[in-house]
Amino acid sequence: MKISKANAEHYIWGAVCDGWHLVKSDGLSVIHERMPAGAAETRHYHERARQLFFVLTGTAELEMDGETVVLGPQEGCEVPPGIPHQMKNTSEAEVEFLVISNPLTRGDRIEV
Template identity: 50%
Template sequence: MSKVVSIDNTEHYQWGGVCDGWHLAATPNLSVIQERVPPGAQEAKHFHHFAEQFFYILAGQAQLEIDGEVLKLNAGQGAQVSAKTPHQLKNVSSEVVSMLVISTPASHGDRTTLE
């Protein structure tokens, strides 16, 4: 059965001590997460063995390092990360970043941290 989802009615979790995530879609083949990343927050550099990801910025500006190349992503922009590619997202701005992280297959349990 289909249902309308939002951050108000889906599973919430915290990461990095200060960041929030909401599972908008969570199946073995697809993960769509809305995340909130406050200024100064970042994830550890890592890669996924099988999952391919797409980061799409809804609000704010994020820095996404993909295999050593640093991209600045503004609201309305995104970038794809292939499987087995080291990457790290940071919020180096003074605004909160709101974004979607789309993974196929789902990336949970498929992560190797590099730091």
């Protein structure tokens, strides 16, 4: 079945950000997310899940364990389990990115 933002399960997080579940299974999660200018997620880590943040459009900052990586279009960064991290949009424009997680992060998120 063909999947896109138009037909994927949608949710709102952080009051202003959007997420679309492109793949949602126990072993794999692929989410297309939109984060407006100035938005950020809560700093956290996962005990089991390994994640890849991959920017589609715009520019984002991914803080991992005290180090900040700036990600532009078509750039990504892997976050291993147990590493505190936070995705931020400090730019003037919205950013869209993919979050690919293995396994699913449900029940695996610890806020710090």
